[in-house]
């Protein structure tokens with residue numbers, strides 16, 4: 557049996573764990589639980605997932621990697637997570653090392669996902685790339701000159717908290733009008749609900765039962781079926797995503813932009829208006845090489861795979 561590393565992805569909604577064969581990269585086992593509130597509960601969820609993966613895979617992990625949705629400092633402490641209520645200064649490295657007795661590596665979730673997409677996925681071979689995950693919030697990562705860039709404190713790539721609409725909603729981070737309030741998967745649901753509440757989307761309203769709120773997934777389904785209101789919601793959403801993407805590409809000049817997170821499952825009804833509006837916002841788009849905007853290869857597994865790859869580096 558080959559060596560195994562475990563990768564854990566702590567998101568605002570769920571903890572996803574993967575056991576990975578270090579040599580081949582193959583997924584040996586997968587397990588997920590809902591993310592509980594509070595640091596102690598999160599830690600016991602993590603150790604439970606590690607135990608479960610080892611049982612399913614029939615072997616011990618030689619290293620554990622974690623990608624966490626928040627500010628992870630260079631010693632592996634999760635300082636805070638805007639979508640992780642009650643989690644402050646959680647010592648992920650210490651807690652998991654005491655439990656598993658193997659090297660533990662902790663990074664921001666989107667940083668880990670960026671590593672996975674750069675080494676083995678949609679940004680493979682690119683010297684300069686950015687990764688943007690549109691999920692509960694928005695995470696991101698930066699590859700420059702062939703290497704992941706974390707910044708002075710490890711807090712780089714928090715694209716979701718660029719303020720792009722100072723009149724927008726308050727964010728979990730305390731600011732107002734952060735990009736993720738307009739362009740995350742959660743924000744897509746907000747746009748769909750606003751369209752229904754304002755009477756602009758009879759086709760969408762017909763999809764939901766009395767007392768239920770329309771979801772982002774329903775807006776995507778309506779758009780895919782050609783419903784004009786669904787298409788309009790996706791177009792409005794794509795505009796917000798494109799606004800932030802163009803700013804990032806103007807700042808960093810990547811060769812490729814990789815889009816991950818649950819929203820990317822929408823496919824062409826998102827990617828087509830996104831590419832069009834991104835080009836419209838980009839500085840001098842007609843005078844520079846095209847910057848491909850492509851879906852992530854690893855989908856929702858990206859952060860856990862990247863965490864396992866970073867852990868394997870530590871064996």
Ligand SMILES: [Zn+2]
Pocket residue numbers: 638716717727728729730731734
């Ligand atoms: Zn924010």
